[in-house]
Amino acid sequence: MKRNVVLQLSGVERHYGQGDTRLSILKSADFALHSGEIVALVAPSGTGKSTLLHVAGLLEHPDAGEVTINGHACEGLSDEKRTAVRRSDIGFVYQFHHLLPEFSALENIMMPQLISGLSRKEASVRAAQLLDYMRIGHRADHRPTELSGGEQQRVAIARAVANAPLVLLADEPTGNLDPETAHYVFDALEALVRQSGLAALIATHNHDLAARMDRRVTINDGKVAEF
Numbered sequence: 105m106k107r108n109v110v111l112q113l114s115g116v117e118r119h120y121g122q123g124d125t126r127l128s129i130l131k132s133a134d135f136a137l138h139s140g141e142i143v144a145l146v147a148p149s150g151t152g153k154s155t156l157l158h159v160a161g162l163l164e165h166p167d168a169g170e171v172t173i174n175g176h177a178c179e180g181l182s183d184e185k186r187t188a189v190r191r192s193d194i195g196f197v198y199q200f201h202h203l204l205p206e207f208s209a210l211e212n213i214m215m216p217q218l219i220s221g222l223s224r225k226e227a228s229v230r231a232a233q234l235l236d237y238m239r240i241g242h243r244a245d246h247r248p249t250e251l252s253g254g255e256q257q258r259v260a261i262a263r264a265v266a267n268a269p270l271v272l273l274a275d276e277p278t279g280n281l282d283p284e285t286a287h288y289v290f291d292a293l294e295a296l297v298r299q300s301g302l303a304a305l306i307a308t309h310n311h312d313l314a315a316r317m318d319r320r321v322t323i324n325d326g327k328v329a330e331f
């Protein structure tokens with residue numbers, strides 16, 4: 105089956121600093137992510153995993169090259185249009201959940217949908233469905249501090265996909281969890297991706313988890329390479 109490329113990086117360059125302290129992190133990096141696949145990004149610390157995710161997720165501009173989301177080139181877009189693409193097409197998950205402490209799990213997941221203009225009713229129905237997919241429906245009314253680390257991350261993943269994005273980008277989403285919980289959280293993430301046809305790029309230091317994904321890529325001398 106031929107699958108669509110939902111995210112493409114072409115000739116992406118990213119440098120930090122200038123002169124003697126200049127660091128070239130991404131050097132003409134190319135990468136394509138297809139709908140329905142889960143790809144592991146595994147590379148040593150400091151090689152540019154977060155940088156790649158930030159550029160791919162339109163949080164940072166590359167110094168050169170193009171980021172294409174669902175066939176639309178994003179580098180020429182105004183900041184306003186980039187924000188709109190980011191909100192509709194991309195979901196982010198970080199190592200730490202960044203949930204809003206004063207709101208319940210359900211309300212945290214409703215938030216991005218309310219910002220996108222859905223009614224409270226629509227948002228709460230979808231949020232409850234996502235909590236069920238993540239197997240934490242029984243925790244809907246709990247606040248983040250009342251949840252375990254694994255449960256917090258499952259809420260964060262549900263929030264990231266609340267607006268039905270095309271691409272899920274995750275920066276060590278299980279990096280803060282013990283190995284068993286990491287696998288349990290990944291089980292839920294995988295089920296969600298498979299049922300929704302989303303594409304996911306997941307940075308991880310966990311080789312066992314990476315082995316469960318469809319493909320593995322690394323960053324080698326500033327370029328993305330399969331391994």
Ligand SMILES: Nc1ncnc2c1ncn2[C@@H]1O[C@H](COP(=O)(O)OP(=O)(O)OP(=O)(O)O)[C@@H](O)[C@H]1O
Pocket residue numbers: 120121127129147148149150151152153154155156
């Ligand atoms: N805003 C910045 N200014 C200067 N240098 C930066 C900046 N952001 C990142 N770097 C440097 O770029 C390199 C890549 O950073 P990045 O966070 O992408 O690595 P990483 O592979 O995600 O690392 P880790 O696995 O430790 O999270 C690092 O050497 C980092 O110090």
